[in-house]
Amino acid sequence: MIARITVLLALLLLAATGAQAADIAALTAKIQKQYQSMNSFSADFSQRLQNATSKETEVRTGKLVFAQPALIRWETVVPEKELLVVGKDAVWNAFPEEKSAYRYSVEEVLGSKTMLRFLSGKARLSEDFHIQQEPDATAGQVKLRLVPREAEPGLVLAYAWVDERTNMLTRISIEDFYGNINDLTLSNVTLNAKTSPEQFQYTPPAGYSIFDNEALQGKKPQ
Template sequence: MKKWCLMVVMLCLVPLTGAAEEISAHIQKQYQDLESFSSSFVQRLTNAATKEVEVRSGTITFAKPRRIRWETTEPEKELLLVGRDVVWDYFPDENVAYKYAVEQVLQSKTMLRFISGEANLQEDFVIENQGDDAGLIKLKLIPREPETNLVLAYIWVQPTTNMLGKVLVVDFFGNGNELELSNMVMNKALDPAIFTFTPPKGVDVEDASSS
């Protein structure tokens, strides 16, 4: 599977001060109340070995229950779509689409579980409030059961809007996945059709949904 974003997008209101447990409880409650959001993003993928940084940009749209449309527009197009039963990862320039069962993708503590609202901060992580960082509230998340693609994470919250502003996820090899969000719109009515996908004629489909 191509490297696509697995990231923390816990889009919610939080208090500016307080113990980590209190802050995480507010995050969890607000995320549970969130019905949908859309946002622009800039993503920076850092290779720990080479120090090379790949920059991506595009949009993210989420709607309950666990519907996600992650569309990268630069530097190359990619559509990652989590529907009711199937996950599609489509690369139009390569004329190929990968098909997965939803549980294959969401069964581990990946960033898509955060986006879908299925991750539990207090159960899954040891949380440390690191205070103000250049005007943002910074939380450190240490997985109670680390996995290869997630051994450490940080989130930053905008104090003026109480919304998530930036996320950094680190994998077992030290590679960094940093995400900055902007132009957020919450709880807007969305067309369910945007969370469906039919491969265009002639696209090569790699089906791993039954494996």
């Protein structure tokens, strides 16, 4: 009898696991379809950066805009102004108070597992990660635990919260190899927001120090 119960429990567990896998596959397909079908979106953001060594936490707030195919304008207002522009040909990260601007290649930034890869829809969840659904999501959202199939120093574990109504990512939390946390929450999300090509172009003002990607070891976009 005990053996039969054990087998039955094992079969029920397999069935539940299979059902969850099917649900996750369906959800990730909906997310991918949403990001591919929309023209743009805008949102306010709150970003929490936590240093694993010092335990210090910094909170940044601002606004971001996304437009197809993978254009992003990310403006931080608090605690200090910072502008990140992912354009067609280059990525610029500008710091007005320092009067400096850093230039990256688009492939370098969107090709690695950074926050920008999630926001641009370039992260293929089902292909890039082993996925499990977490039980502690708030109402109307699904929380996913993402373990990269190929870990990078910048991402060893992530969590993603998905709006069940829009199939949009509303929060992403990334942990790197050192245990540092980059946690981004989006609010006031507007789908198919009005954008202009000028929003995704950037030219450093006169007097700015400009650093190309060979000198970017210390500051890489998140």
